[in-house]
Amino acid sequence: MKAILLSETHQPVQFVDAPTPTPGPGEVLIALRAAALNHRDVFIQQGLYPGIKLPVILGSDGAGVIAGIGAGVDPVWRGQEVIINCSQNWGPNPRFYGSEFKIFGMPDNGTFAEYVTVPAKYIHPKPTHLTFEQAAALPLAGVTAWRALMTRAGLHETESKSSENVLITGIGGGAALFALQFAVKSGANVWVTSGSAEKLAKAKELGANGGVNYREPDWAKTLMTETGGGRTGYFDVIIDSAGGAGFSKLIDVAAPGGRIAIFGGTTGNLTDIAPPKVFFKQLSILGSTMGTEREFADMISFVNRKRLVPVIDEIMELAEAETALRRMDEGKQFGKIVLRIGG
Template identity: 65%
Template sequence: MKAIVQPAVQEPAQYTDVETPAIGPGDVLVQIKTAALNHRDVFVQQGLYPKMKLPVIMGSDGAGVVVETGEDVDPAWKHQEVIVNPALDWGPNPHFYGPDFRILGMPDNGTFAEYLKIDARYLHPKPAHLSFEQAAALPLTGLTAWRALMTRARLQTNPSGQPERVLITGIGGGAALMALQIAKAAGADVWVTSGSAEKLQRARELGATGGVIYRDADWAKTLLAQTGGHKGGFFNVIIDSAAGPGFAKLIDVAAPGGRIVFYGGTTGNITDVMPSKVFFKQLNIHGTTMGTEPEFADMVRFFEEKKVVPVVDEVFPLAETERALRKMEAGKQFGKLVLRVS
C-alpha cells in the first residue's frame, strides 16, 4: 500500500510503498479515504517529542471504510463509513491520562496511508452530514477543543441566564476554529484574536461577534473597549494555544471567576503574570490536551446534533503530503489541511 513515512528527524516525509497491515483479534482494517494534518505532524518531523520512534507512518486524523474485522469484533462494522479516535489508551482516570496513553501517528503507525489497522474501540460512525474531507478534519482538534471548552472550562449559561462570553486566541488553526464552532453552537458569545485581519473577517463569517489583532501592543485594551468591558475584565472563558508573554493580558481580559484553558505554548513560557490579579479575580487556569473516549463520543454526538461542519482550508493528494506539511508549518491555513488518500 502507499503511505507517508517519516524516516528520521528533520527529513522530508516520504511517499512510499509499505506492507498492508495484518489485523488481529479486536482489530479492524480501515481503508482510509481522507486524512488530515495537525501541527503534531510537523513536530514529529522536527523530533520535538520525547521517546521518538521513527520511522513511522504519520497522521492522527482519518476517515474511511472498514474492509476487514478481526475476531471478537462485531461484523456489522464491515463496510461502515467511520472516523477514528486518535487518543489511544487514555486509562481509567478521566482527569489525567495514564502511562500507556499515546496519540495515533507516532509511535503507532497512523492515517497517512491507504489502510490503517486499529482497535475497533476507537471507531465511530462517520457523521452522515459530513463529507469524507470534512470528517477527517474532526478527530484530534475536535477532541482537543471539546475537552477544553466543555470539560475543563465547563462552558455553560451564566446564572443570569445570559450566554457566556468566550475569547479564543489565534483563530485560524484547527483547534481554535473547532472551539469557535463548538462555542457558537452551544450558544456562547464568541470573540477571537488573530495575527491577520483576513482571518478575523472569516471568523466573523463563522459567527464570531468580533476580534482584535494580537500583534497590536494594546490589543487587550482595544478588546475591552470593543466589548464594553472594563479593567475588571469581560470574558468568562478563554481558550488559548500560545501561552508566552501575552498570557498576562488574558488575565487582564478575564472576567472575575473566569476560566482560562490552554492547550499549547507556541510563543514560549508564561511570564510577567501578577499573582494578585489571579487570586483577587478568583480565576481558574487549566491545562489540557486531547481527551477521553467518552469525551470523543460526546463531541461526535454534538457535531451530529448541531450539524456543525469543520472548516477545510485545502485538500491535497496523498503524494503531496510534504507540500501540505510545509503549508502547515508556515501557518498560512484557515482551517484544516486534508489529504485525499483513496
C-alpha cells in the same frame, strides 16, 4: 499499499509502497479515504516531539471504510463508514491520562496511508452529513478543543440571553476553530484574536461577535473598549494555545470568576503574571490536552446534533503530503489541511 513514511527527522517524508496491515484480534482494517494534518506531524518531522520512534507512517486523523475485521469484532462493522478516535488508552482517571496513553500515528503507524489497522473500540460511525474529508478533520483538534472548552472550562449550552462570553486566541488553527464553532453552537458570545485581519474577518463569518489583532500593542485595551469590559474584564471563558508573555493580558481581560484553559505554548513560557490579579479575581487557570473516550463520543454527538461542519483550508492528494506539511509549518492556513486518499 501507498503510504507516507518518515524515515529520519529533519528530512522530507517519502511516498512509498508499504505492506498492507492485517487486523489482529479486536482490530479493524480501514480503507482510508481521507487523513488530516496536525502540528504534531510537523513537530515529529522536525524532531521536536518526545519519544520519537522511526521509521513511521505519520497521521493521527482519518476517516474511511471498514475493509476487514479481526477476531472478536462484530461483523456489522464491515463496510461501515467510520472515523478514528486518535486519543487512545487514556486510562481510568478522567482528570489525567494514564501511563499507557498514546496518540495514534507514532509510535503506531498512522493514517497517511491507504490502509490502517485500529482497535475497534476507537472507531465511530462517520457523521452522515460530513464528507470523508470533513470527517477526517475532526478527531485530534476536535477532541482537544472539546475538552478544553466544555470539560475543563465548563462551558454549557444555553438558549438564554445571559450566555457566557468566550475569547479564543490565535484563530485559524484547527483546535481554535473547533473551539469557536463549539462555542457559537453552544450559544456563547465569542470573540477571537489573530495576527491576520483576513482571519478575523473569516472568524466573524463563522459566528464570532468580533476580534482584535494581537500584534497591536494595546489589543487588550481595544478588546475591553469594544466589549464594554472596563477594568474588571469581560470573558468568562478563555481558550489559549499560545502562552508566552501575552498570557498576562488574558488575565486582564478575564471576568471575575473566569476560567482560562490552555493547551499549547507556541510563544513560550508564561511571564509577568501578577498573582493578585489571579486570586482577587478568583480565576481558574486550567491545563488541558486531548480527551477521554467519553469526551470524544460527546464531541461526535454534538457535531451530529448541531450539524457542525469542520473548516477545511485545503485538500491535497496523499502524494502531496510533504507540500501539505510545509504549508502547515508556515502557519498560514485557516482550518484543517486534508489529504485525499483512494476512493
